Amino acid sequence: MDDTFTTLSRHIAAHILKQPNRSLRADEALISSGLIDSFNLVDLALYVEDSFNVRIDDSELNADTFDTLGELVELIDARRA
Template sequence: MDDVREKLRTYITHELIRDPGYTLKDDEEIITGGLIDSFALAELAVYIEGEFDVYIPDPDLTVAKMNTLNQIYDRVMRDLAL
């Protein structure tokens, strides 16, 4: 399961933050911390669907629910664990 977390971390740092050298912490606030714009949530949803075949419904795609790697990971795992 750790590879899901690392895939998400790599995607966020490389594609969304656009800084591969950035050390993103698990509980770091990605959107309110100014690392990515809230626009990127929609992009993350496209990635998660393509990579993990997990569809995150719109009501779950919010800054409050998807602001840290932990939150994003937990949300993906909720569906993958089924």
């Protein structure tokens, strides 16, 4: 989880939030808090698919499937297994 978490955290901070020095917590709400909007969510899904070689279905792009960075890492890890 550590490498995946670090990679995602850095990407989200630098490319989505435009705050490269920001640290994200594993339990920090991304979607429900409005930190990531629907446009950014699509970009994030494409990044995840390309970087981790996993598929994220369009129906999974919501806070019910993953809202935190920790939940997204768990989803990626489950798909890689």
